[in-house]
Amino acid sequence: MSRMSERGGGDLRAWARRHGYSLLSSVGTLVRNPLTSALTIIVLAIALTLPLGLNTALVNLEAVHDNLDRLDSISVFLELDAGEDGARRVASQLSSWRNILAVDPVSPETGMRELAGATGLDRFEVGDVPLPWVLEVTPNSTVDIAELAERLRRAERVDMVVVDLDWVRRLDAILGVFSRLVILLAALFAASVLFVISNNIRTEIQRRREEIEILALVGATPGYIRRPFLYSGLWMGLGGALLAWLAVHAGLWMLKGPVEALAATYGASAELTAPSVQMLGLMLTGSGVLGILGAWVAVSRQLARINP
Amino acid sequence: MIRFEHVAKRYPGGVQALSDVNFELRRGEMAFLTGHSGAGKSTLLRLIAVLERPSRGQVLFDGKNVGRVSSRQIPRLRRKVGVIFQDHKLLTDRKVLDNVALPLLIAGYSWSEIRRRVRAALDLVGLLDKENTLIPALSGGQQQRVGIARAMIAKPPVLLADEPTGNLDPELSEELMRLFCTLNELGTTVLIATHDLDLVERLGRRTLVLKAGCMIDDRSGAGAGRRDGEAGP
Ligand SMILES: Nc1ncnc2c1ncn2[C@@H]1O[C@H](COP(=O)(O)OP(=O)(O)OP(=O)(O)O)[C@@H](O)[C@H]1O
Ligand SMILES: [Mg+2]
Numbered sequence: 001m002s003r004m005s006e007r008g009g010g011d012l013r014a015w016a017r018r019h020g021y022s023l024l025s026s027v028g029t030l031v032r033n034p035l036t037s038a039l040t041i042i043v044l045a046i047a048l049t050l051p052l053g054l055n056t057a058l059v060n061l062e063a064v065h066d067n068l069d070r071l072d073s074i075s076v077f078l079e080l081d082a083g084e085d086g087a088r089r090v091a092s093q094l095s096s097w098r099n100i101l102a103v104d105p106v107s108p109e110t111g112m113r114e115l116a117g118a119t120g121l122d123r124f125e126v127g128d129v130p131l132p133w134v135l136e137v138t139p140n141s142t143v144d145i146a147e148l149a150e151r152l153r154r155a156e157r158v159d160m161v162v163v164d165l166d167w168v169r170r171l172d173a174i175l176g177v178f179s180r181l182v183i184l185l186a187a188l189f190a191a192s193v194l195f196v197i198s199n200n201i202r203t204e205i206q207r208r209r210e211e212i213e214i215l216a217l218v219g220a221t222p223g224y225i226r227r228p229f230l231y232s233g234l235w236m237g238l239g240g241a242l243l244a245w246l247a248v249h250a251g252l253w254m255l256k257g258p259v260e261a262l263a264a265t266y267g268a269s270a271e272l273t274a275p276s277v278q279m280l281g282l283m284l285t286g287s288g289v290l291g292i293l294g295a296w297v298a299v300s301r302q303l304a305r306i307n308p
Numbered sequence: 309m310i311r312f313e314h315v316a317k318r319y320p321g322g323v324q325a326l327s328d329v330n331f332e333l334r335r336g337e338m339a340f341l342t343g344h345s346g347a348g349k350s351t352l353l354r355l356i357a358v359l360e361r362p363s364r365g366q367v368l369f370d371g372k373n374v375g376r377v378s379s380r381q382i383p384r385l386r387r388k389v390g391v392i393f394q395d396h397k398l399l400t401d402r403k404v405l406d407n408v409a410l411p412l413l414i415a416g417y418s419w420s421e422i423r424r425r426v427r428a429a430l431d432l433v434g435l436l437d438k439e440n441t442l443i444p445a446l447s448g449g450q451q452q453r454v455g456i457a458r459a460m461i462a463k464p465p466v467l468l469a470d471e472p473t474g475n476l477d478p479e480l481s482e483e484l485m486r487l488f489c490t491l492n493e494l495g496t497t498v499l500i501a502t503h504d505l506d507l508v509e510r511l512g513r514r515t516l517v518l519k520a521g522c523m524i525d526d527r528s529g530a531g532a533g534r535r536d537g538e539a540g541p
Contacts, residue, residue, distance in 0.1 A: 014416030021413050214397050217359065218458070219387035220414045 018224060026231030029204070037236070040200045044240025047193055048287060049247045051186040056248055056275050058179055063273060074145070076135040076152050077160040087133035090157050094135065099143040104136040132159060193240065193287055197233050197294030204232065205298060212303075226299045230292050237291025241283040249274055309335040309466065309497045310356055315365035317351050317521075325351040327521045328365070333499060335465075338492040340508045341501040343518030349501035350394055352518065353468045356499070357389045358382050369466075387411070390459035392469040394501075396451045400443045404435065404454050407443065411462035429457040432487060434480075448475035456484065460491060467491060469500040473507070481507060489513075 030037045076094075078087055087105045095103040106114075108131035139148050145163060153161045205212065215225050252272050259272060310333040317326040325348045333339055341349050354360045355367050355375075362375045374385060390411075398407050405426055412422045430436045433453040443451060452475050459467060469488065473481035485500075485507055492498045502508060508515055517525035 013418075016416075017418060018414070018416040021416075211399055214399060215410070215414070216383070217357075217386065217391065217393075217397060218411050218414065219383045219385075219389075221383040224383075224414055 022227035025228040041239035045243035047189045048244035054182045074137040075162040078133045079159045082157045099140045102138040106134040193290045194294045197291045198298045201295045201298040222303045229295045229299045233291035233295030237287035241287035311368040313366040315362045318363045329523045338498040339514040341516045347518040348521045390464040390467045392455045392459045392472045394470040396455045398443045405439045408457045429461045433457045466497045
């Protein structure tokens with residue numbers, strides 16, 4: 001039929017043009033309602049800032065945790081017959097090592113008291129178990145703990161070296177809880193993104209009821225009617241993710257000074273890690289997809305009412 | 309092209325808008341649909357464009373029972389039917405250009421082609437200078453003409469018009485009716501619901517008369533100016 005051939009270009013080009021018109025239409029809607037769009041994007045950004053911020057905090061805490069290993073003290077148990085003189089001599093020897101910050105000798109009596117306290121037993125029940133002198137060694141923050149422990153083990157009069165990693169392990173566990181929390185929050189806030197966007201699109205649809213009806217009347221397919229809204233959802237998702245990203249960067253920038261001051265008291269230098277570009281990509285993709293999904297849900301419900 | 313077989317339409321509220329309507333409109337034919345207010349004219353047109361489904365009977369479009377088509381096929385069907393609505397159904401926050409362009413945007417025409425065709429259509433309805441005017445800034449008659457331009461822009465094989473000249477002065481009415489006649493001569497099947505009996509008679513086309521949901525008359529247009537058998541409300 002001549003009518004068919006009048007349509008310019010092939011089906012593919014017509015398809016591409018329809019997409020182009022939908023895209024322009026969605027941008028037009030955002031621009032025509034700058035306040036609504038801005039508010040939605042801000043709400044989304046807030047919802048996304050929380051998990052992203054927590055994740056960033058987690059990444060940074062893990063870095064600190066790696067550093068804390070080095071601040072840990074090492075217990076060096078001397079041979080039983082070393083005595084106080086021997087202990088003091090080894091202590092002064094060790095404190096001259098380049099990798100060691102401080103050496104603190106602990107007498108058997110003090111050790112006994114601590115042991116009794118820690119086990120809850122009376123010191124007489126513990127009895128006359130002979131205790132050695134112990135040197136609490138604080139290593140330099142840059143040292144490799146394992147290597148230092150090995151060297152200490154080979155040092156004169158040293159019986160045993162114990163690296164106490166208890167509280168580091170505890171921190172480990174805390175970080176584990178924390179990272180699980182980040183995952184939970186991320187899921188929660190992803191859901192909120194979905195609801196915020198689909199709710200926003202729902203009101204948008206309510207406002208543009210007439211337009212949707214008219215489009216349907218002149219023969220637009222559900223896909224065509226849906227598309228501008230899907231694009232709107234996408235823009236909102238992307239905008240929210242981008243803004244959240246910027247917010248976390250701003251937060252890091254504000255924390256930079258105080259954190260450096262804090263690190264300085266430990267004689268360390270702090271370098272805050274910003275969320276990676278991959279993270280940005282992940283968030284944009286995720287939030288964008290959620291935006292499209294939210295819009296899809298909202299439009300489909302409305303469309304079902306229009307076609308008899 | 310369009311055939312009604314024992315069609316009845318009852319709205320959910322319980323109103324029997326049409327009862328047992330039978331007629332056929334052949335390809336390339338033009339007819340008027342008259343009848344008192346509430347006779348069921350709009351309802352009949354809405355059944356053809358699948359804006360409503362019949363409660364009983366069959367509405368055949370091109371041999372296909374449109375009362376039974378799946379909702380996925382409705383858009384394709386509607387694109388074959390240009391409808392001029394009694395209440396215009398225009399996008400009130402857009403310009404005339406965007407409104408008239410709608411069917412072509414949906415079909416994916418290039419923007420330059422759309423511009424060209426929109427101007428041609430607006431020229432036909434006498435609104436060429438209003439291309440960039442927002443709809444609320446137009447008079448009722450001008451809005452009606454925007455609706456007419458939109459209905460015919462994609463050159464659909466069937467044109468349905470519901471009171472297309474309701475808000476127009478006699479001269480403009482006559483001019484637009486002649487435009488419908490021209491489109492019909494170019495091959496479009498045209499069905500026009502109207503109260504303007506004088507104009508209907510002057511044009512001397514086939515006339516279908518509805519009364520309280522029943523088709524009470526179907527006069528061929530041979531005898532222009534005939535007044536007998538007019539079933540008033
Ligand atoms: N959506 C609807 N729901 C319920 N009843 C309806 C609906 N649309 C129309 N009706 C009823 O159906 C009957 C026929 O209406 P219709 O609009 O077809 O009349 P009409 O011939 O077009 O009238 P007019 O000349 O005033 O436009 C009327 O009694 C009307 O009240
Ligand atoms: Mg009517």
